[in-house]
Amino acid sequence: MSNTFSIPVLRGRGATVLSSGQDGLVLERPGKKLTIPTRAIARVHAEARSVTVELRTLAGMTPSLYRIEDVSAAAAVAFADAVPTTFLLLRLWSTFRGGSRKGMSGAMLRTSVPGGTRRAYLPE
Numbered sequence: 001m002s003n004t005f006s007i008p009v010l011r012g013r014g015a016t017v018l019s020s021g022q023d024g025l026v027l028e029r030p031g032k033k034l035t036i037p038t039r040a041i042a043r044v045h046a047e048a049r050s051v052t053v054e055l056r057t058l059a060g061m062t063p064s065l066y067r068i069e070d071v072s073a074a075a076a077v078a079f080a081d082a083v084p085t086t087f088l089l090l091r092l093w094s095t096f097r098g099g100s101r102k103g104m105s106g107a108m109l110r111t112s113v114p115g116g117t118r119r120a121y122l123p124e
Contacts, residue, residue: 046080
């Protein structure tokens with residue numbers, strides 16, 4: 001049985017690319033790469049020709065948002081619809097195969113920039 005699921009790759013303004021990766025979503029801009037873990041994503045929303053990724057946060061705090069603009073409207077809707085279903089299936093597949101990460105206190109957000117990688121831990 002294959003565990004490959006399809007999420008479209010979005011190409012937007014300013015050479016920005018939003019795609020799915022092994023651990024979540026990957027947002028790439030010239031000189032910068034941001035990996036957004038599945039556990040950190042609260043929701044993905046399509047509106048016209050843009051997609052917004054909202055990160056989970058503690059109650060009462062303002063969530064961080066990442067947005068890609070000037071993408072195909074049809075691709076934006078397909079991307080936003082595919083992310084929750086695909087990540088749910090991947091979590092179920094991981095649990096079925098014994099790969100759940102019990103005991104993790106939160107998700108880690110990795111940002112790659114010229115000169116190094118920065119990490120930030122997000123709440124559960």
